[in-house]
Amino acid sequence: MNNHRIYMDNCVTTPLAPEVLEAMKPYFLEKFWFPGTFISTGEETNAALAEFKEIIAKALHSLPEEIHFTSGGTLANNIALKGLMGANANKGRHIIVSLVDYPDLLTNAAYFEKQGFEVSYLEPDSEGWVSADKLKEAIRPDTILFMSTIVNHVVGTIQPMEDYKKVIEAADHKIFWHADAGQAFGKMHLDVQDLGVDTLSVSAHKIHGPQGIGALFVKKGTKLSQLIHGVTRVDQLQTGGLSIALIAGFAKAVEMTFNDLDANISYLRELSDYLLGKLESTIPDIELNGPRGDKRVCHNINVSISYIEGESITMMLDLNGITVATGSACASQGLKPNYVLMAMGKNHVQSHGSMKFTLSRYNTKEEIDYTVEKLAEITATLRERSPLYQAIHNKER
């Protein structure tokens, strides 16, 4: 275990699959051309792009023409949200988002608020779950947009998309619906026809594809105002150049993930259950954040370790060659506790002591064994130093 780093922060980004690198190479080295007409280089790229689009469309159950390539998930979110709002601003002034949505959605909501729109922030329950009833209550005659994050990026809660769909469809006017599928893509079955969303964003580097490429699903017939103006090379929504090699890598990553999605999901579920079981049986005073079982995505385990602080834990794990994440204020640039945990009603200490493990298909049970063993040692060391632990411990003695 000493020679390789154990990486368990896969919700941020994932290691590139070696097969993906191989799939990209020809497009970096030889077939670097942009799409074009009549000449063979351009036509060959057209054909390749159509094939890649088909692969991604198949994974989402969309039409190929509903898929737009973007340079990442954040770009996809911005093109969708600003595009929907730009095209529909005259129809209403009200937007709905939840307090636990992905920062891309919340920062866009804040931007729209500054532009004079009104935003309702739905509150989650103690497991990060935002009920459809809350959505229903928030809808007003002038609501034009609802944004949601299918899988919560901090605690892995799967939001009730089917129930949202019923509420949105039952509304007496059209409410546009954008979903961020960053953490859901490749971790659960997604069918955009069933979901009922108007737009949906995904990203390649969350599923062992390259960084710098993503896609936006735009339901046929949905109008978006143009966010990025420029020459159309690869996609009319994100104008300018987009790397064909990255798109090739994206398609390969999707193929690898979706060829046997059920097997991928069940392996990740098995690993997560194993990790949680080990954590709970090895480390005293540990608490799972977010739901247990099917309401939780297959690759996320988030726990709070009482009496100690997360930056210290992550640094000590790091010095042992293990990468994980924490919701501690000390580890954040803004010195703020994690907003998702706080919205769920956790206190500062629970947030400061929170550890997030997000797994990938490259993780193994052996890695989990080693990680939990090291974490147990680190927890004992830091608790010996902690005045909070000593106070409780001395009372018990």
Next chain:
Amino acid sequence: MQYSQIVLDHFMHPHNVGKLENPDAEATEGSPACGDQVTMFLKVNPETKVIEDIKFLSYGCASNIATASIITDLAKGKTLDEAKKITWQQAMEELGGLPPVKVHCAVLAVDTLQSAISNYEIAHGLKEVPNFGKDTIIEELRKIIYPKVGEDIVTLKMVKYVGFNDGEVIIDLNLMNFDQWRDNIAEEIREHLKKYAEIKNIQINFPDSQAT
């Protein structure tokens, strides 16, 4: 900015960590809400007033543990008067610097040492319990670090006015609403002042908003 090797060494292998049984004085500063809390214990020679032993406990990040470790090293073997002169700037220097966002950890460690010394002096009749007043509040404000630059808010002239009358504290801060640290600073001020029984209410004003 990364942590220096000295910080990492003190974090991984802190000196003087633990509890002292039957200490002559102790003090706890910070709070879990702010993300860090330090307790220090002193053993003081009653004749020479030399700090013969000192230990600490820390709930906090790497820099919190490292600064407490270095402060206890600096204080050990010094007389109370000598130890009173230890500053957070000195602690930072000894550690090879800290990222600006972590300077408040060094302030907290020094603050805890000074409180422990003060508690000893009060308990042994070496000084009176200080009178609470506007100066006490300003001294507390000097311990609040603006995380972006790593200097305290008084030195940075962010405090425009401090008033204290009949339990009411009024503080005017020159921080605009687009300042990402504004809420942190206000929260930290309240956290620092809440230990004073003399304070009934704290009003913090900003140039462009209602009082919080």
